[in-house]
Amino acid sequence: MFFKFKEHNIFYDIKGKGKPFIILNGIMMSTKSWEVFVNSFSNNNMFIRVDFIDQGQSDKALITYDQDTQAELVKALLDYLTLDKVSVVGISYGGEVALHFAVNYPERLDRLVLFNTTAKTSAWLKDIGEGWIITSRTLDPMAYYYQTIPVIYSPHFYQKRLDWMRRREETLKPTFSNPVFLKAMERLTRSSESHDLLNRINEIVAPTLIVTAEEDYLTPTPEQKVLKDLIPNSFIVSLPKTGHASMYETPLIFASLVLGFINTKDTEYNI
Amino acid sequence: MFFKFKEHNIFYDIKGKGKPFIILNGIMMSTKSWEVFVNSFSNNNMFIRVDFIDQGQSDKALITYDQDTQAELVKALLDYLTLDKVSVVGISYGGEVALHFAVNYPERLDRLVLFNTTAKTSAWLKDIGEGWIITSRTLDPMAYYYQTIPVIYSPHFYQKRLDWMRRREETLKPTFSNPVFLKAMERLTRSSESHDLLNRINEIVAPTLIVTAEEDYLTPTPEQKVLKDLIPNSFIVSLPKTGHASMYETPLIFASLVLGFINTKDTEYNI
Amino acid sequence: MFFKFKEHNIFYDIKGKGKPFIILNGIMMSTKSWEVFVNSFSNNNMFIRVDFIDQGQSDKALITYDQDTQAELVKALLDYLTLDKVSVVGISYGGEVALHFAVNYPERLDRLVLFNTTAKTSAWLKDIGEGWIITSRTLDPMAYYYQTIPVIYSPHFYQKRLDWMRRREETLKPTFSNPVFLKAMERLTRSSESHDLLNRINEIVAPTLIVTAEEDYLTPTPEQKVLKDLIPNSFIVSLPKTGHASMYETPLIFASLVLGFINTKDTEYNI
């Protein structure tokens, strides 16, 4: 299904009934990336997915945008669906948009779950993004693959699931030589360059779960300890031997953390 | 409510309806220790608690027992309740009993969640237990308090909740000078001395969540990585800045992990 | 050899020639504890050992003292030896005295090496110390052994060197039932209760090496990250699978870190 946001057709999907939550995609992901989770996520919840501008089935960008724009898109979707309040789950790029949503529309947020997320795009991460952009311009799919993919997965997973990685390589090749996709990736990358909420995330009041992966080399654990230190009502959990693509490396734990944190009745325990 | 097990009156409690799970107490705990969790745990589940032999409202031991006996007690309770299969959550001593249950009665186990648990009582841990026993014989409540309690909590929590610790000290004093309680503690401690399932936990087929706390000084993280390495279908999650008493130090995360792992519909994700 | 400090006969020892450094003992240690290191430590250095008040061959306390007093003792020894400046190595209690020396006598300090040291005796650590004191009053050597010793060693080491631990137990028994030793231990424990240099260690200008052991359950890693964050010209190194008694658990690494950090010619590298 589609709704309009600033002239763009934005694709979204809803499955199941119950306490609603929306999941926000990582930069290279789309609503389709969550297909294997639909059965669990829609079992007792209203599970909402959305493709950001420049992602999946949503329109390519007609405007210049940043992560505040994407957060506004999420808010517009809630308005469109007449949902007062939802829990928000984000991973990486999606976690960053979730932070912008949390500080810009606090009244619309129930609980917040952040996987592999940083409070600020550091100079280091910006330069890694710059590398993605420069390599994308070669239109060489393998150059782009090697630049972006291995570092997303933990060495453990890459080794253990090498066949799967090789099949993924084959699947991604046509996409990674498609200039329309690569230009969208460039804009998405640029849209996160100005991300810096270090001075605002202390305003977040929603119960917040931060999930860090111990072999995440793009948004490493120290970045996520910053989130824990700055967000008042936050909790942190760490995943050993897991990399940046935590949802694929350890899907059962990903799903358990999301559903457990969002659905547990009490958030306060008077021990 | 009570049922009979090998001539003992065993206290148990059931709250709520839905997928059943039973929680097994740490050595100094009882059914009462979980009171603050009842609202969340019984919300969509049948939540079962039980006092082991020598714990809480159950009878003091009439027999010599070990953790296999306590696991048999759990199985007897399921028979009594005509429950075919349950998920089992255990912490510390309770996690060890859960392991004995898992290897002895695999057909009765759905999913397994282990907090702060070890596969074997090491010489080191045995000597710490020996210290508890020797100190208990002084009948000096403060000696027993200082011997057993500070090391259970992380320094962070102890410092942050110092008032709570001080009140707890007051509450525990009468208990810690009660020879009946201290003798029961001695038997409970002794019952875990022979615990060694290193060669059997590879038989466990249930999906298993292992939760380790990074400032747990009684069952430290390396012990729990052993569980992860040996139990085939197991997953591990780590709690930064948390100690051995994880259920009190970070109750929302404790509850989220339990409910998330037990209730998530799919355990397999064909990514 | 002995010198006088506030009416006490203080035992010290000097071996070797070269750049001087002094090593400050942990609470239960003495100059004798370093015997196995003498060959390496005196090879190219003037290696100085000393027994604090209430330790080893030094007099039992004639006065009430704290760790500032022990630091004054170190300074008095340097005066006595007419040594202008030395490097100081401390472990645990000795590391804390080293911190007091560093802030009180900065002009006498060359380089500083701290093993298993904390900037402040936390409420948690104070209560553990309280437990030592209460147990010591039972004059039961095994109660004191189990209270103090297992937690000093990592589970790895305790298990791997169980024979050595058992011999150590035998060696310590007479000491641990000696009321003179136990009273001295009580005073030493009390002398560290007021230790709190959180607001002063930022004054330390000496190059400082902080060594933390990942299975140290008395002065855990987070405590030592505080030292790293607060001491301006400081560096931190971490020892996996090592406990509080780092000098015995991994003596070659202990010696290498001491000698490497003290003897390396340049401390500044203009990369």
Place this chain on the structure above:
Amino acid sequence: MFFKFKEHNIFYDIKGKGKPFIILNGIMMSTKSWEVFVNSFSNNNMFIRVDFIDQGQSDKALITYDQDTQAELVKALLDYLTLDKVSVVGISYGGEVALHFAVNYPERLDRLVLFNTTAKTSAWLKDIGEGWIITSRTLDPMAYYYQTIPVIYSPHFYQKRLDWMRRREETLKPTFSNPVFLKAMERLTRSSESHDLLNRINEIVAPTLIVTAEEDYLTPTPEQKVLKDLIPNSFIVSLPKTGHASMYETPLIFASLVLGFINTKDTEYNI
């Protein structure tokens, strides 16, 4: 100075007198990279540097080679210098060559120090290397910079020394658009692809120090724990908040570990 190895002119340099050690360069490094360390390293030691085939002032490759060849080069240099035995320090590529040297010429090895080293080039690391090669062929210096450099440094260091990184970028640009350099880098990268000593490093008898950096994203800590587990007489030290380029991120600690481990007289301590 130069010596001949398989028709190549190989550049080496010697400074100082005393116990000899040789340092083996990382893949992009050369003898020049160690300039700031010369004062400390030659103070009490005979400090030997060498440029591998395809590095620095040594000849570009006339033959196909792997890391066994580079290890043979090191052995040939020792023969040429009539040095019976040396200690070997290696970082990354140089650490891998050091491992080949250790298993191929055990009688020539005194002590071994390995920084940021892996026992095997994993599929994951091989694909990262493949990315370096593909990008090098674009002859775009910034593409190569962003592909190779940010991931070498920890985010902490990159941020803190951003000015230095920017100057480095300027320095590297001409090199990174030089096809001769890039072809040499390609051959060096290929020479490490077959690296796999998992089944041989248990033969190493030399005392071995393994240094792992906690924010090393090329040879992450789990890889180095494998070295620790397999090399019999080995010891491991971990560097918090440090990345793959440990020698530049924390030079004083780098130097202290090298000199401390190589020069400490005793390697056995009979505690």
